[in-house]
Amino acid sequence: MLKITQFILGLFVCIWGLNACKAPLHQKDELYIVCTTGMVADAVQQIVGKHAKVVALMGEGVDPHLYKATTGDLEKLYEADMVFYSGIHLEGKMTQIFKKMSRTKPVIAFGEGLIHEDLICIDSANHVYDPHIWFDVALWAKAVAYAGKQLSQIDTVHRNSYQQNLGKYLNELHLLDSLNKVQLQTIPPSQRLLITSHDAFGYFGRAYQIEVKGLQGISTVAEFGLRDISELVNLIINRKIKAIFVESSVSPKAIEAVVKGCQSKGHQVVIGGELYADAMGAANTTEGTYIGMVQANVAKIVGALR
Numbered sequence: 694m695l696k697i698t699q700f701i702l703g704l705f706v707c708i709w710g711l712n713a714c715k716a717p718l719h720q721k722d723e724l725y726i727v728c729t730t731g732m733v734a735d736a737v738q739q740i741v742g743k744h745a746k747v748v749a750l751m752g753e754g755v756d757p758h759l760y761k762a763t764t765g766d767l768e769k770l771y772e773a774d775m776v777f778y779s780g781i782h783l784e785g786k787m788t789q790i791f792k793k794m795s796r797t798k799p800v801i802a803f804g805e806g807l808i809h810e811d812l813i814c815i816d817s818a819n820h821v822y823d824p825h826i827w828f829d830v831a832l833w834a835k836a837v838a839y840a841g842k843q844l845s846q847i848d849t850v851h852r853n854s855y856q857q858n859l860g861k862y863l864n865e866l867h868l869l870d871s872l873n874k875v876q877l878q879t880i881p882p883s884q885r886l887l888i889t890s891h892d893a894f895g896y897f898g899r900a901y902q903i904e905v906k907g908l909q910g911i912s913t914v915a916e917f918g919l920r921d922i923s924e925l926v927n928l929i930i931n932r933k934i935k936a937i938f939v940e941s942s943v944s945p946k947a948i949e950a951v952v953k954g955c956q957s958k959g960h961q962v963v964i965g966g967e968l969y970a971d972a973m974g975a976a977n978t979t980e981g982t983y984i985g986m987v988q989a990n991v992a993k994i995v996g997a998l999r
Contacts, residue, residue, distance in 0.1 A: 724848060727773035729784050730757055731973035732827045733803060735983045736837045737777050739862040740844055744851045753975045756942045761786050770794060775847060777840060780804030781812070783824035783971075799847050806839020807832065813895050825971075828897035830870035830987060834863055869984055870900075876995050877901045884998045888925065888937040890948055893970040903994075908947050922947070926954035929962055936965030936997035942972040965997025 724745035728734035734749035741747060750766050751757055757779070762770070767790070770776060776794060778784050780802025784791075791800050804826060811832060813823040827833045841859035845852040877885075885903045887894055892907030906928065908921055929937065929951070937952070939945040948964065955962045968990050974980025980989045 724774050725772060726775045726777065727769050728776070729760075729778040729787070730971070731981070732833075732983050732986075733777050733779050733840075735973070736803070736833075736840060736862070737844070740837075740841045740855050740858050741851070742854060742858050744848070744854060751972060753972060753981070754942050755972050757783050757971050758785065760784065762790055774798065775844075776800040778802050779824065779826070781822050781824035781826065799843070801840060801843050803836035803840055806836045806842075811835065813899065823892075823895050825893045825896055827983065828894055829900035830866055830873060831900065832896060833983075834866040834870070837866065838863060865984060869987060873901055873987070873991055876991055877903060880995060880998045883932070884935065886928075886932055886934050887994060887998075888929065888934065888948075888951075889968060889970065890938075890940045890943040890945070891970070893940070894968075908951065909943075922950055922954055925951050926958065929955055930958060930960045933960075934962060934998075936963050938965050938968045938993070938997070940970040941967050941974070942970055963997070966993035968993060 724741070726737055726741065726745050726747045728737055728747060728749050730751050731749050731753075734747050737745075738747045748769060750762070750769065751760055770790065771794075775798065776791065778787070778791060778800070781804040782788070783804075791802075794800050804824070807826065809822070812826070815821040815823055826836060838859065841855060845855045845859075848855070880903070887898060887903050887905045889905070889907050891909035892905070894905045894907070897903065898905035906925065908925060928934075937948055939948045945964075945967075952962055952964060969980060969986040973983065973986045974989070979985035
């Protein structure tokens with residue numbers, strides 16, 4: 694009996710030793726939250742403050758429409774206490790992963806905090822909606838408020854802190870929304886046409902009364918051809934538009950082709966700048982935050998079109 698007890702104890706020590714040798718991805722006494730996009734991660738970080746470690750899977754210049762989870766991503770998601778993602782099929786290639794993980798841990802989409810009436814419908818028959826909800830700051834604030842509510846319900850120990858941080862951040866977002874409206878109204882009505890690589894700015898246009906055209910559809914997976922370029926060239930010439938824009942997470946070649954098409958017909962249009970569309974700027978920069986990203990976009994749009 695003693696030998697059996699010693700064997701079991703020895704086996705337990707061996708197993709414990711093996712587990713101890715495996716370096717954890719984070720400190721176990723700290724709440725570990727994994728997010729998909731930078732916009733989601735920034736919002737969650739603003740709410741949790743010092744009470745959690747927040748990691749974003751997709752960094753600067755990454756296109757979430759095309760993103761596939763790496764082995765390292767799966768390890769982070771497995772280790773996470775909570776997972777947050779944007780939703781509305783933005784991270785389409787990760788949908789099944791989130792569905793499976795939701796059986797064992799909280800997996801929350803920001804888009805779940807919005808009703809269908811809030812969204813831009815692309816295909817009513819198949820219930821397809823535009824996923825770029827962060828471009829309407831007031832709408833994004835609703836999604837952030839929903840995420841904050843979920844955090845407070847899951848981690849009740851820090852509920853008061855989360856609610857205070859959330860209230861402060863929502864005030865900052867409402868101020869940002871108001872400033873956007875003032876700045877963008879300085880663009881002459883004839884020049885209020887925002888042309889970009891893909892149709893990511895629909896919510897932006899709806900919120901701030903600017904017409905928006907994208908060479909591709911709402912997803913960068915969508916194809917475009919010479920006819921699409923030709924139609925856009927004609928629109929620019931007819932409206933006498935001064936500038937069009939490339940995006941940080943999309944190849945600039947298509948927009949450059951539009952510029953050349955305009956030039957070949959005697960109309961000079963310039964690239965007004967690189968906008969942050971599906972990804973924020975570099976980490977530890979102003980543009981690496983949601984508010985900084987939006988401010989940078991608005992400044993470039995106003996500066997080029999006014």
